[in-house]
Structures are given as structure tokens and as C-alpha cells.
Amino acid sequence: MSVCQNLHLASPEVCEEIIQLFEHDMLTAWTRSILRPSEICGLLVGPHCGHWDIYSDWNVTLPSTPKPPVHPPVPPRPGAPTARVLFLTDLHWDQAYLPGSDPACSNPLCCRGGQPRGAGAGYWGTYGRCDLPLHTLENLLQHLAAAGPFDAAYWTGDIPAHNVWQQSRRDQLHALNTVTALIQKYLGPLPVYPAVGNHESVPVNAFPPPYVHGNQSSSWLYNAMAQAWRPWLPPEALATLREGGFYTLRVWPGLRLVSLNMNFCSEANFWLLINSTDPAGQLQWLVKVLLEAEESGEKVHIIGHIPPSHCMRNWGWNYYHIINRFESTVAGQFFGHTHVDEFELFYDEETLSRPLGVAFVAPSVTTFVSLNPGFRVYLLDGAYPGSSHMVLDHETFILNLTEANVPGAVPRWQRLYGARETYGFSTAFPADWDQLVRRFQADEGLFQRFWYLMYKGHPPRQPCRDACRKALLCALRTGRAGDPELCRPLSQELPFREIQARWRLRRFC
Template sequence: MASRTVSSLGGLFLLLIAWSYSSAVPLSHQGPRLDLGYGWSNITCTTCKALVLALDISLQVESNMDLVAEVAVKVCKTLHLAEADICQQAVQLFKQDVITAWVMSVLRPSEVCGLLLGTDCGHWDIGSDWNITLPPVPKPPIQPPVPPPPGSPTSRVLFLTDIHWDHSYAPGAPATCKEPLCCRSQSSSDGHNPAGYWGEYSTCDLPLHTIQSLLQHVASNGPFDRVYWTGDIPAHNVWEQTRTQQLDALRTITGLIRKYLGPVPVYPAVGNHESAPVNSFPPPSVYGNLSSHWLYHAMAQEWEEWLPTPALETLRTSGFYTTKIAPNLRLVSLNMNFCATENFWLMVNYTDPAGQLQWLVGVLQEAENNHEKVHIIGHIPPGICLKSWSWNYYRIVNRYEATIAAQFFGHTHLDEFEIFYDEETLSRPLSVAFIAPSVTTFINLNPGFRVYLVDGEYPDSSHMVLDHETYILNLTEANKMPSVAPQWTLLYSALDTYGMKSSYPSDWDQLVQRFFWDDRLFQIFWFLHHKGHVSEVCEEACKTDLLCILRTGRSNDPQLCKDLNHKGKTAKRRKSLC
């Protein structure tokens, strides 16, 4: 009886680890999907619920942790959830964090299995009943945006996200392999497709020399007024990462950005891959060795040349901050890990973790009082956050639409956006969350970066995005001559390519409508969505799903896509990708 119980516990623990691990691997919701050969079909709903119940009972005894971990490795191998060595490494890496978060949580079997296996197995609706408090100050009258006066200054903002440097990338190594991340010196051979010198169209991240090439290019093609950098520095070898390795990646890439961009101010945000284990971001109430202080303090030390003291203080505590970056412009950098479905620590506290959204309300109200505009940056787009967090954020954007000039995110590795509408009718577009493509190639992409052209600093500037340009390194061409410095080229500019008069929320809403009726234009977007490298065709169901994503700034809201459904389509909400 005892051995059967331990086996069940190991299986459930493995499920929790596999959830955290697999959710760190981006599966393009429309593009090429990563198939590891290991699936959830090996776990039934009944088995899952039995494991959860057994785990609840057993983990009341602390000494069971190591025993559960040992059995979890065996279960992982038996069910072929990963390669044997990855099973071993992943369980040991995630063991303490996941089990501690589990013990501190109050989840029921139906909730956990609904999260892991889908709504057919149980109901996962954690955190649906909390709300932030808005001040009683009336919302200012709505003022539609107007183009800046002729000759007004424009700011150029360099945007970098999802760099994912793989220190083990090896040109010539197998580009297809049994592990979740290939093109590495230790990758197992699974074919005869060697990794290119500058990167590869596969489940591979980037070598350091490609990142240096990008930074050399932007350094010689400035000037830039500032840099927004929204995280995910380490590679996707999440089963073997240590805190030491994560900090080395942080210091290495920060040092290169400082080296090549010099005096240009840089404003970073925390990604979900910065921690070890991945997606492990406890609320500030968790102290000691399991807290995120080791990461936040290192970030504050590395970024102290870029941020003022008050910003560094909140960064050290919770990973978010605000700072004034121009006479009438304020920046807010959010820690979007406190909204992430993959952050297993939210099982402990999912009600506005770290008080971040209530803090954001205070920052925005003060900015409104001082007639400041605000740019918000973060890693994970709000439309794929936990539902209650996402809906509260949507409410905040609605209230402060006159103050929030722009929103910038990354994480999906793809080129897309999310439109925000007025809460009353869901028909008037009032804000856009721009989602920039990744620096990394993961999965099957060209390396890339973005430049935003923003209304500049002058009295009554809107500080809104006027246009954006996306640049790529065409790997097909670059890898033909590995000894020659590669050419980073303009892939497209939004206004020119899409024939837009301006880049305001109403323009992006109209563009989505044009995508629906003009399939030729939509297929151009589909190509650019993947940074100029895609082999799949996006047909009717795919198109409807993607149009729904573009219109959905808050998660799990069928109202935002009901007209698409009415036209005979089935709009699906995307899962968290990275």
C-alpha cells in the first residue's frame, strides 16, 4: 500500500514539474509546433485526481519530499514524459520549489487536474473573484488622438525581447535531436541537419556571436533615444539550469548591451526565463532561499547605471518599478510573472501578487494628476495572463486610457498585438499592446528586433506609437557565408506595408477588419507574424483564431470574438507559450 501511494505521489509531482517545464517551451499557436514525442495522453483524469489526493496527504510529512522525487524520476521515465537524463535533472531542479508551493497552497484535485489536463477533467478558475480598487476620481473626458503637428520631434525606441542566449550553441551540431533544445555541443544526433553558424531554423536558440552582431548593427544604425528590453535572457535548456548560470547570462548580456549602446538609457523588464527553475517567482511574502531576492538583487546591481534609486528599491523587492524618463513621460516596468499561468507559486497567493496592480493604479493616478503620459513595458502579454489578473489590468487600462500612451510586450516570439476596447460596449478601441518578435530563432524563426517610432518630447505630445519597423537576419543568406559579417535588414514598416494612415488603436482595429475580408493582406501579416520564415499555410480556422488573438487584450473573454464565431468560425484562446 505504501509503495503504491508513493508511486502516485511521484506521478503527480512529475505532472507538476512537467507542467512547469513544458510551459517554458513555446508552442506557436499558429506556426510550427514543437512535438517532443511525449504527451499528456499518458495521464488520465481519474489517475490525476487520485495522485493529487495522495499528494495532499503524504506531503504533510516533510521527509517524503526526496522519496517522492525519486519515484517521480521513475514515473517520468516509465511514461516517456522526457528523455531519461532530462527526467532526472528536471525533477531535482524543480523539486523543492514545486513541492513547497504545493504544500503552501489550498488547491483541490479538480482545480489542479483542470489546469494540467484541461477543462474536461476539472474546473480551473483560480483567482476569479478578486478586484483591485480604483480611486473615486472621475475619469477625464475622452479625447481621440490626433496626429502631431508637422515637424514635431520623433523618438526612436529600440525594443529587444527574448534573446535566449545558448552558451552551448555549436555550429555544425545536430539541428534536430531528441532533446527539447538542439544545435548544442551535447545534442544527440537525430539526422544530418547541421546547425548554421549564425543560427538555425529549428528548436534552437542563439550563439553569442549572433547577439553581438545584432548589437553591433544597432549601435551603428542609431541614434536611439532609449531601449526597452523585456527579458528572457537564458536559453530553453530549462531542465539543467542553475542560479549561477542564470546570473552569468544576465551579466553577460547586460554587459554587451552596455558595451555596444553606451550612453543610451536602457529600461529592462523581468522575463519568465530569468529564474531557476524557470517560471519560479514567489510572492514577496516567501522569504529565505526560495525567494527571488537572489535574482532581483543581481538585476538591481547590474542595472543601477540605468535606473534611479527609487526604481531599484522596488525592483529589489518585487521585480517591478517606475521612473520618469522624459519631462512629461513616465515608464512602468511590470513583473508579468505575477500574472503567468506557469508560475506555480501563484498557487500560494493569486490575489494581486505583490500588490502590483494596486501599485500600478497609484502610479497611473499620480501620473494623471501631474499630466504625465505613461509607457508600460512587460514580458508576458496581458491577454494570456491568469483571467482575474488580466481582467483587472483591462479595467485599469480602460480607466487610464488618457494617461497610458503605449504598451510594449514580448514573450510569444511572434509579431502580433492585442487591442483593448471600452468595457461598456467592447466596440471602441482605446489602447494597443504591441507584442514584438524575438531576438532568438526558437522555433523556426529568423532572429529579429524592432524599432518603435514614437511621438517625441514637446508640449502636449501624445507619446503614442506613430509607426514601427521590424528588422531580421535572414539565416538562409547569412549561413551561406559564415565568415562574412551578416546583414540585418528591414523586414517591413507597419504603416507602409499595411497602408495605414496612422498607428492609433482605431487604425489597428480597422486593420483586423481588413484582414478578415482581404485574405491577401492577411497572408502578408501571417508571413511577417513569423519574421519572414513560415512554411505552413494559415487557412480558415487558423485565420479566425489569430484574428481573435489580435482583438483580445484580456484572457478568456468570448465576447471579444463573438462576431467571428457568428461567421461560422471557432475562435480559440491561446495558451501561454513560453
């Protein structure tokens, strides 16, 4: 409690509520934990005090069958079918959003009461520490036609708002069911494939692995998800969803989807204090799914909430091994959580120089913090025998809040940009994104364009230059946490420690 107050993490009322919320589960995890004092210090205070997963080195078992020969991706033949996948992430519906209320309050989430000093919270959303009202989410779903038609939708979590100090299981389930029903209403028969975000639970980030049973387990959440998402997922997928919040299914012939529960990689998930070795056996399961796909000639898309570079080191490095081993099978990786528009490159582990994968990190629907609402569409090499199912291009759509909140204005969801036209790609394969990071180094104008688009057309007032820019370019090359080698080709003088400190500054989601 005193730490919360002394560090000015929040107001005394918020501190008190948040501690009540965390206390019980946190103590259970603590007493069952196998951590040493230095690890606990690393968890609570930071990496200069101790590393909390350093003693639990673990490795997934990769198949004994050799990796198939690698062929660089080739563009589809002209006229080959393409597919469009709608991508929604981080909706963050605020059940208490109040137009006209104070957008600059002292709580972690605003626009939900209080007298504003200047302009109040906008009707459609606000540039500030605010999430979205339901009518903005509904308006988005009503205006998707111009971006479609779609062949499928991926939806990577974070449904409730950021009022994490006062949420209950009832609130979270109400958000899950209300938003799912809204999506079903407007997308109709379109198959939607969800992933579990870190905000779905209560307290936030708390996802006990399956060995925790009874009332403290996640079954209240996963069972409700299985119920709500039954129209979209087959019975086998619902079974693993109930168990661990992850699943696999066939999207269409030749393409398999894996939806990961990335909360099992997160150092914010204090339940992993008990044991952080491949929680729920999820990565070993992923290896099995990928091997079966490889043997049957399927391609695989991986979706998840938290992007791999934000994972604990051990989990992230194992995931990197898996992407390396199955580079010919994994055709796409899609994440959210950071709320901004970015990507993370994967390289071959032998030389760290050949780009073999890219994890796309799509911008949020929510405005949190000071963003335009937005969504993404991926254009894929489509469903036909021999298709690569790789991403050929992507487009981002936004609602410009300055325009939308003018009294009498009609909200207009507009196309912000397309990746290929903006960056002058002929394809959008991993090698193109690798080249792009190198081009950013030489071309200030192109980098500033990326910075503007990264924030969905509403970048922070302070421009990104020098150290900010170096840290960001390094992040784009980094598909696994804590690896300074990945940034060496950028030949920067900025110490890696400083780069990491800058990354931590913008983790607010």
C-alpha cells in the first residue's frame, strides 16, 4: 500500500482498491512460489535487482525430424486468388465513458466523470487517457463494408477498459458477452477467431496455469469464452480453450490457425511465480501442432495478444527457436497489445542476418493513450492449392477524432494507409520489412512517416529523434527479448541497457 502511494502510482483511493483486488491471489502465488529473494526483487523492483526467471532455464523439445529445406517466398502468380482478413484488437470498452466529462483526471483512466477544465470528453472518443464508449465500437462495426468484404476475422483481445482498480468478474463477463454479441450482430456469418488478452481477467494480468484449480482458477473466464464463442469455434478448439485459453482450428483447406494465450509468457502474470516453465505446456503443444501441419502440408497463422518480444526471456527464446524450426510452415504471426502500429522481425538463429518471419503488431481500436480509434485489414495470398498464405499487404483504417467530434459531424472511418504503397514494396515479405528498417536509418522523412502512422495519425507532440529513433529501430528487429546481437547491424552507439529502458517507458497496455 505504502509503495503504491509513495511512488505516486495512483491516488490513495485507487491504491486501496487495487490492493484489495490483488491481495488474495497474489499471496497464494507467493506462498506457493519457488523463487529466491533475488528473483522476487527482480520481479518487484526491476532487472537491476535480480532476474526472476534466470534460474528456470527450460527448453521445449523440437522434433527429431530434420527441418525441411527452405525456399525463399515468391510472389503469387498474377490473378491468383487473395483473401482479406479483418483484424480487431484492444477494443477496451469503457462501460462508464461519459461524453463531456473530465479527460485529464488524476486516475489511470479518465473520461468517466468529473468537471473538465477545458473541453470535455468527446462523444466518439478523446485524445487522452481514455477508452471508448460502446457507440463508437458499434459505429466501427456498422462501417466495415468499405474495408471489406472479408473472408475471416482475427480478434486479439483486451475487451474491458483500463479501470483495473475497480473491476470484478461480473464486469469482465459483461464486457465479454456484450462485445461478442455486438460483433456477432454486425459480422453475421463471418468466422471470427479470438485470442485472450491480458485485460480479460481480474485482477488484470492474472492467469493461473491449469494446475490451479477451484475458485482461483481461470475457469470462470474460459468457460464463459467457450460459451460466447461457440458459434465460431469447433468442439476440439472449445475444449483446449476451456483448459488453457488457447486452441487450433482449420481456417480453410491449406491454412491452420493457432490462437495462443500469451498471458503465459508475461512477467506481469504473477501466477507464474509458482512455476514459469512452459505454462500449460502451451509451447510444447504448439510444436506438436506445427509438426502435424508440416507433415500434412498445411500453412499456419499464429495469433495472440502480447507480442513475442514482450515475453519473458525464456519463453520468448523458445518461441524464437520454434519459429526458426518451422519457418516454412508458419506463414504469418499477428499480435496487438501495444496499441500502436509496429512489427517485430525474426532472423535465422545461425547468422541472425536472414529475415525469416515477421510478427505484425496491429494498432488498437481504443484511443488509449491519445490515439485515433482504428483497425487493420490483412491481404493474404488466398485459398488455393499451393498458396503460401503469406501477408501480401495490409491496410489501416481510423476515425479522425478531431473531425468526428465537431458538433453535427458524421463519423467517417477512413483508410489511413496501405503498407505496400506507403513503403514502395512490391511484396510485403520478411525481407521487405528488414530492408525497411535499414531504409529508416538513411531516410529521415520515411522514418517520420512511419512514426506518424505508428500512432494512427496522432503522434505524440514530442518528435522521435536520436535515442528514441535508435531504440525504435532496434525494437523492430527484435522478435525476442534481451538480445543485443539483433541490433548490432544497425551499428548504433546507444547502450542496449538504455534501449531497453526506453522500451519499458512505452509499455502501458
